[in-house]
Amino acid sequence: MPYDLEYLWIDAREELGTCCLVTVQKSADVHKTASGEVRQRRGAQSLKLTGAKIADLALSKGARSYEDQPLSDYEMDELAEEPEILRFLESYSPVSSTEKFLRRQRLVTRKDGKATVAAAILYAEEPATVVPKRCSVKIARYESNEAVPDRKYLKGTPLTIDGPARLLIDRTLAAVAEIIESVPVLGTDGMMSPVKYPPEALKEIIVNAVIHRDYNVSDDILISIFDNRVEVRSPGRLPGHMTPNNILTDRFARNPSIVRLLNKYPDPPNKDIGEGLDTVMSAMKAAKLKGPQFVVEENAFVVVLVHTPLARPEELILEFLRNNPEISNKIARSLTGIASENRVKQVFYKLKKAGMIEPVPGRVRSKSAWRLTDKGIASKGLAAN
Structure with missing residues (x-):
């Protein structure tokens, strides 16, 4: 059977009879209808695909890999001198000539020695000059924690990082670490200090973006660094049967070479060995930060590392107030990662009901603030359950 199907028979009320729920699992293959057509669902539409659109769909799903495409103007002689x-070959075993x-690794075509996209991504000094798609990394710093920040919050000109895959990863990690060190974050002690993300978590996310992105999509990897999060946007949707729900348990390599x-x-x-995102989850938990968020966009997969404590x-x-005389709604939002002013108010009211905090007298509207009560000062734990 060409499809991975699941059937569930449901006995409805007598007047409705029996219903059959058919679930078609996501796969890496491009399937055809009985009449030989390829169709793609877009909202309420069922669009018929032909020619290049079918090829693009196969590449997007992972049925074929763009990394195997030969490059017309990048040949073995040039590649062998990179x-x-x-x-790489100095430490490669068994010892082998470049050609x-x-x-042997199928990085050039047998007939005419044209280098493949994978060869350029791995070894070209500047892959973006020979691969007919954008394949660099851009890093942007936004001095904001807005979900969709205005361009006015963009600090300076975004960096563009290029190079063979191994160097691209190293250079990107160094640039991201340098920028992150300049991002201040408010601690529970009331002091501003450089934001800290587990380096192993950042590394795994960036490595995954480089090796699993869809190189058929003409776009760069975009890393956006905000005051409260880091977003890594990798071109292309998840391949094959991969979804945000099974991404921690299943494996599928779009670019196996x-x-x-x-x-x-x-x-x-x-x-x-399939432990990359598990490493990210463990590292974030060890740093007492919330785990990564996975977002599938129209033509990109986004991983978000939020600097929100567990x-x-x-x-x-309460910990902030034990080190500081008062706290405002704005400070509480920055501290907790809660974007909504009303949600923070609910937290304040909950602590007030428990007798832990009280409004600062004489402070209203935008200047309102909260302070510990005697019970809150005396308590070492959290009494509001």
Whole structure:
């Protein structure tokens, strides 16, 4: 059977009879109707695809990989002289000539020696000059924590990082770390200090974006650094049967050659054992931060690392007040990561009902604030349950 189908028979009321629920699982294949047509669902429409659109759908789903496409103006002679492949082969085992390695790894075409997209991504000094798609990394810093920030919050000109995959990852990590160190965050002690994300979490997210992105999509990886989060936007939707629900348990490599050969480095950035996102989850939890958020957009997959503590908002507010005389709604939102002013008010009212805090007298409207009561000062734990 060409489809992965699930059937569920449901006995409805007598006047309705029996219903059959058919679930068609997502797959990497492009399927045809009985009449030989390929159709794609878009909202309420069922669009008929032909020619190049079918090929693009196959690449997007992972049925085919764009990394295998030959490049018309990038040949083996030029590829064999790239500094990165020469450095790589110095430590590669078994010892192999450049030409033999490239042919054996299917990084050049047999007939005319044209280099593939995977070869350029892995070893070209500037892949963006030979791959007919945008394949660099852009890093933007927004001095804001808005969900959709205005361009006026963009600090400076976004950086563009380029290079062979291994160097691209290293350069991107260094640039992101440098920018993050300049981002201030309010702590429960009332002091502003550099924001901290687990480096292993950032590394895994960036590595995944480079090795699993859809290189058929003409767009760069975009890393946006906000005051309260980091967003890594990787071009292309999730391949094959992958969804945000199974991304921590299942595996599917859209670019298997890039994944495999990057793993051949002496100290590979990818371990290739399916534990990347598990590492991210564990690292964020160890840092007492909430886990990553996964968002599937129209033509991109986004991973968001929020700098929001695992602790409950009530705990964070009480800890802040034990180090500071008062707290406002604005400070509480920054501290807890809650965007809504009304939601923060509800937290304040909950703590007030528990007798832990009270309004600061004489402070109203925009100047209103809260302080600990005697009970709140005496309490070492959280009494508002």
